[in-house]
Amino acid sequence: MLEQSSKEFEWVLIDDGSSDETQNFIEELKKKDLGFTLTAVRQSNAGKHAAINSGVAAAKTNWIFIVDSDDALVPDAVETITTSIATATDKTVGLCYRKAYFSGELLGNDLSTVEQSFISTPTEAGKLFKGDLAYIFRTDVMSAFPFPIFKNEKFVPELYIWNKLGDAGDIIFFTRKIIYLCDYLEDGYSRNFSRHLRANPKGFFTYYWSQFLREKTVYYKLKNLIRSVQCILYMLLGRPR
Incomplete structure (x- = not known):
């Protein structure tokens, strides 16, 4: 986040009950002139879906982009998103870009032979892309569809909510542009x-x-x-x- 070419964003950092040096990291960040707003929320460990709910509730901006703590963004990610938001219509509830491994290898299918963007649903797009995608959603729509919380459970598949958001309006899928870098952990989902x-x-x-x-x-x-x-x-x- 610190290397973004555009600083037109708010970083809502959710500490989901960490036992490492996350809080020290946050305190050090607060001492710096970041060029953007940092909002930190700490909660008992409840899972990523609960952390997303907390992040949406704390956010003061109009759009939400979820980034896991072990992942990263390409330097022009925010700039790319804000440019697309500027041309979005009132019916647009989401944008979706590609993910790649830190090595640069694309996740999922190479769709360089199809149109650069199109409107679809998360379920149908998933069958085409065959790989994890980087979603951005309108905050007001996400607020209307929070993840359900079940006692003693810490996971709800994100696609459950993404589909509900897609039912509420248009999601624009970009077939080529990579904005998100990740690797899969050995103990990951x-x-x-x-x-x-x-x-x-x-x-x-x-x-x-x-x-x-x-x-x-x-x-x-x-x-x-x-x-x-x-x-x-x-x-x-x-x-x-």
Whole structure:
């Protein structure tokens, strides 16, 4: 964030119950002339979805861009976003750009042969891109669709809310522009899906059942129905020890 070519943003930093040096890092940042507003919120560990809810509630700007603590932005990310926002219509509720590994390798499909931008839904775009995407959403719309919170669970798939936001208006997808850099951690969600599913069955059920109702083809409906049943079984069996 410190290297952005544009300083026209507010950094809302959510400390989700960290036990490392995050608070010291925040205090050091507060002493600097950053050129942008820094808002820090500390809460008990409740999961990324709860941290997003807190960030949206604390934000004072009109748009939200979620960046994980282990990831980074390219230097012109904010500049790219603000330029697109300036040309967005009243119907636009979101923008979406590409992610890449820190090595520069694109996540997902190379779509250089298709149009540079188009309007779609997160579910349908996901089938085309086949890789994680960098979403930016209007704050007022995100405020209307907070993530549900389930006792003793710390995860709800983001696509559950992203689809609801897409139902509220247009999301513009940019097929080429990379603004977000990341790597996958060994203990991350993508590499430990089964464990996360078992630990958060209500959150996953909420997502998969919603997808079952949303999908139009038999294949995807069946896929989400199977996952929904799996979540119900995990709810009956209880949390893993």
